[in-house]
Amino acid sequence: MDKLVAPIGVEVIGDYKLRVTFKDGLVGDIDFTGRHWRGVSEPLADPAFFAQARIDPEIRTVAWPNGFDMAPETLYERACEHQLSRPPINV
Numbered sequence: 001m002d003k004l005v006a007p008i009g010v011e012v013i014g015d016y017k018l019r020v021t022f023k024d025g026l027v028g029d030i031d032f033t034g035r036h037w038r039g040v041s042e043p044l045a046d047p048a049f050f051a052q053a054r055i056d057p058e059i060r061t062v063a064w065p066n067g068f069d070m071a072p073e074t075l076y077e078r079a080c081e082h083q084l085s086r087p088p089i090n091v
Helices: 039-045 072-081
Strands: 007-014 017-022 027-031 054-056 061-063 083-085
Antiparallel strands (some): 027 083
């Protein structure tokens, strides 16, 4: 990915599943089912805690109340795999 595209919205759509909207218009679903949560991410193993995902306005990515966050580049790549809408093409 050549540029950083910040997530601007996140919706929990199931246990360990997020729908993320990015500043460029891309919307995609990301499934974290089966991920092994360890260390600072261990609280995310609880679906109720995972469901507290939000956009942190300071760091501009998906984060949780314990300070764990995900790299926007990784989120964007994963969202591209299951995108619901595509960003506009710059001509």
